Amino acid sequence: MRKILLFSLLSLLLFLAACSQEPIETNMSETVADFSFTTQDEETLKLDDLKGSWWIADFIFTNCTTVCLPMTANMKSLQEEITERDYDVQLVSFSVDPDYDTPEVLQEYAESYEADLSSWTFLTGYDFDTIKELSIKSFRSMVQEPVEGDEDEQVIHGTNFFLVNPDGKIIKQYDGVQSSELSNILADLEEIFKAS
Numbered sequence: 001m002r003k004i005l006l007f008s009l010l011s012l013l014l015f016l017a018a019c020s021q022e023p024i025e026t027n028m029s030e031t032v033a034d035f036s037f038t039t040q041d042e043e044t045l046k047l048d049d050l051k052g053s054w055w056i057a058d059f060i061f062t063n064c065t066t067v068c069l070p071m072t073a074n075m076k077s078l079q080e081e082i083t084e085r086d087y088d089v090q091l092v093s094f095s096v097d098p099d100y101d102t103p104e105v106l107q108e109y110a111e112s113y114e115a116d117l118s119s120w121t122f123l124t125g126y127d128f129d130t131i132k133e134l135s136i137k138s139f140r141s142m143v144q145e146p147v148e149g150d151e152d153e154q155v156i157h158g159t160n161f162f163l164v165n166p167d168g169k170i171i172k173q174y175d176g177v178q179s180s181e182l183s184n185i186l187a188d189l190e191e192i193f194k195a196s
Contacts, residue, residue, distance in 0.1 A: 023195035026171040038125025040106035055090040061097035062109040071176040091120040
């Protein structure tokens, strides 16, 4: 009887794992909380607008003097590769300094990286606590106010890129600072689009 029960339980677990299986190996399983924010074009982007699409998110700010520079350069390289391979993937960069990063500032920032805004959106239009909560609760990524007395007054934030599936579920995170990680992202996207 015990063996039958154990076998039944194991079968159920394998069935549940197969039902939720993604076409790639994952390291996250978080649902993105609903949002409605302002783009660099002063339009609105909602989570619902991204449903049905694969997308990659990161958290940056335009007057960052450290990690955001390689992160945004890597996102630009990623966009070029995605376009070349004709993958239907959206890129979304959330500002963690919304008071400074107005739509106009984000527009200039995007232009400085020659971002293709047809598939890469920069978001603002919320207060700091809102983006901090979204980053921590949905993406499990730390965001912290500048350290008091820090002469640079830089927001502290995580440096990962996040792959979100068409249902709005974050399934994988990657190091956004290391350009060597781009090959891993592209390999995963290849598997995803091969399977679809």
